[in-house]
Amino acid sequence: MMYKKFEEYNIQVTEAVQLNYSGIISEIGEDVTRDGLLKTPERAAKAMQFLTQGYDMDAAEILKGAMFSEEYNNMVIVKDIELYSLCEHHMLPFFGKAHIAYIPNGKIVGLSKIPRIVDVFARRLQVQERLTDQVLKCIDETLNPQGVAVVIEASHMCMMMRGVQKQNSVTTTSGFTGAFKNQETRNEFLKLITSDLT
Numbered sequence: 001m002m003y004k005k006f007e008e009y010n011i012q013v014t015e016a017v018q019l020n021y022s023g024i025i026s027e028i029g030e031d032v033t034r035d036g037l038l039k040t041p042e043r044a045a046k047a048m049q050f051l052t053q054g055y056d057m058d059a060a061e062i063l064k065g066a067m068f069s070e071e072y073n074n075m076v077i078v079k080d081i082e083l084y085s086l087c088e089h090h091m092l093p094f095f096g097k098a099h100i101a102y103i104p105n106g107k108i109v110g111l112s113k114i115p116r117i118v119d120v121f122a123r124r125l126q127v128q129e130r131l132t133d134q135v136l137k138c139i140d141e142t143l144n145p146q147g148v149a150v151v152i153e154a155s156h157m158c159m160m161m162r163g164v165q166k167q168n169s170v171t172t173t174s175g176f177t178g179a180f181k182n183q184e185t186r187n188e189f190l191k192l193i194t195s196d197l198t
């Protein structure tokens, strides 16, 4: 299956979700018929489809679309990949950065595909831990490299705007496979993602 690009909103989904948003807006005491809110259920329904488009995408296929034979045996790092996701507990955004590295094993991958697969998994209802694991596993199983490292740093709106209301806490999750289980290799990666080199 070729991966699906998000080009069109599904009309049936838009209509069904729109109806539900309309109910939510009324239930919170607003007037869905006032000018500024008239198109809001539809806009929100489309926004929600955009933010969850990852369900219809196949991350492995995206990687497979640009894998090239190359004898490069050093670390490849793509850092500071911005990400936006929705926490599955409150459906509020969490956002931050992903830092990803791999050490090739005969094959390299088109660089843009790494942020693309981050988006595929981020555009779903998520927890940061599972997002980290899914990105890690996808690269590991599809590219079969010597090792993969993923670090995600994110702020959760559900901890900022409500609940515990902490504005500056950042959650870090990480995962390492293969060569990155080696402390020296892992430290080299961690040093490079925290340096100002690039």
Ligand SMILES: Nc1nc2c(ncn2[C@@H]2O[C@H](COP(=O)(O)OP(=O)(O)OP(=O)(O)O)[C@@H](O)[C@H]2O)c(=O)[nH]1
Pocket: 087, 088, 089, 126, 127, 128, 129, 156, 158, 159, 162, 163, 164
């Ligand atoms: N582990 C993990 N927890 C998350 C993530 N996003 C949100 N949460 C947490 O999910 C938990 C849900 O806990 P509940 O006690 O059921 O929800 P709640 O009453 O709204 O909790 P508070 O946020 O503490 O007010 C909260 O502690 C959130 O901070 C995530 O990506 N990973």
Ligand SMILES: [Zn+2]
Pocket: 087, 088, 089, 090, 091, 092, 156, 158, 159
């Ligand atoms: Zn939450």
